[in-house]
Amino acid sequence: LFSWGRGLAIYSPVSVIGFAALFLSKRFDRWTKSLTAFLFLFFLVIHAKWSYWYGGWCWGPRLLLPVLPFAGLGLVHLFERADHRRIWGALLFGFGGLINLLAVFVPFSVFYQTAMVHGFKEEWLLWRRRYCPLLNHHELFASTQIEDYDFVWLGVSQWGWPVLLIGLFGLVLAIVGIRRVRRMVWLAETSNTGEKT
Template identity: 30%
Template structure:
C-alpha cells in the first residue's frame, strides 16, 4: 500500500505531484457533490488495496505505478474543486501551492518522456533498492540519463576541444565509460577545435577480428589520411583536425561475429580502445 503511494520508485505522489492536493480537493469537493467525492475516494482506495495484496504490486517494467492509471481520473477530479477556489487569483497562498506542485511535476514528466525506460531498467542493480531509495529511483535515474544526453549535445554542438562518437559505434565494452567499444564498418567522430587545429589520438585494435585483422581507413573531412592499414598489434593514430574539417570518418572491413560462433548480432569493424 505504502509502496504505491509514497515509495520513491513507484509512489503515485512522486509521479503525479499535483495529487498532493488531493486531500484538500476531496474536502472541498464533498461540500459540492458528496456522492461523486465518495465515489472518487472509493475507486482510488479499492485499487490501492487490491494491488497492495498482489505479489507484483509494482507493475514490473513500467514508468510509475501503472496499476493506478485506470483510477487516475478519479483521483484528479476532486482537484477541480481546489482549482475553483483560485478563481480570480484572490488566494495567493493556494495559488503558490498549486504552482509549486506543478513545477515539481515538470521534471518528472520530462524524465519520463525523453528517456526510454529500458535504459534505466538495464542499468539498475536492484529493483528493491530503486523502489525505496530516492537516489536509485527511476525518476532520478532518468534525470541522470537526460543530463548525460544534454551533456553529449553540448559537447557535440557547443563545447570547444570536444570529441564525440557521433554515429557508427556499437555499445560500450567498458560501461559507463565511452570506450572501449567496437565501431561499425563506417563510423563518424565529431571534433570541435578551440583553435585552428585539434589534436586527436585514436587507439585502434583489429587483432580480435576474425578470420583476420581488419583494414582501416581514416579520413579528416574529405581528405584520406590512412588507407587500408591493419592496426594489429594495436596502434595509436595521431591526427590533426582543422576547425573547418570537424569530422573524422573511420572505415573498416566488415565482419560478422555470429558467423564465427560469437553470440553477437550485426556487423562490426574495429575496436576503439581510447
C-alpha cells in the same frame, strides 16, 4: 503510495493534492467522495495483493492510472478558489511536465538496465531514496546525446503518423474548445452582472 520507485506522492504530488482537495471540499457531495474513495481503495488493494504491485519496468504508479482523473475534480475546485490561477496552473503544468519529460526523452528501460548491470536489486529501486529512478534519471538525460533521445515521433511507422497527427489535432481542438467555453462563461457572467446594476 510512498515508495521511492512508484509512489504516487513522489511521481504525481499534484494528484495527492487533488485527492485531498476533493475530500476536504464542501462542494462535493458524500456520494462523489464515497465513490472516489471506493474506487481508489479498490484499485489500491487489488494491486497491493498482486506480486507485481509496482507494475514492472515502468515510470511511476501506472497501475493506479485509472483512478487519477478523480484527483482532477479536487484540482478544479482548488483552481476555482485560488488567486493567481495562471501562475499556479503554470507551476503545476511545468512540474508535471518536468517529471514526465525525464521519462519521455530517455527510455525508462535504459535506467533499469543500467541499474541491473551495476548489480542493483529491483527492491532497491522501489524502496531506497538513493536509487529512486525519478531522482537519478536526470543523469541519464544529461549524458545522452541529442540524437539518442527517445522522441516518440522519430520511431513512428507509416501508420503511426496519422495516429500522432490525429492526437495532436484532438489536443488543439480540446484547447480551442476549452478557451471558447471559458469565454462564453465569462461573457455570460459579465452580462448578468451588467443586468443587475
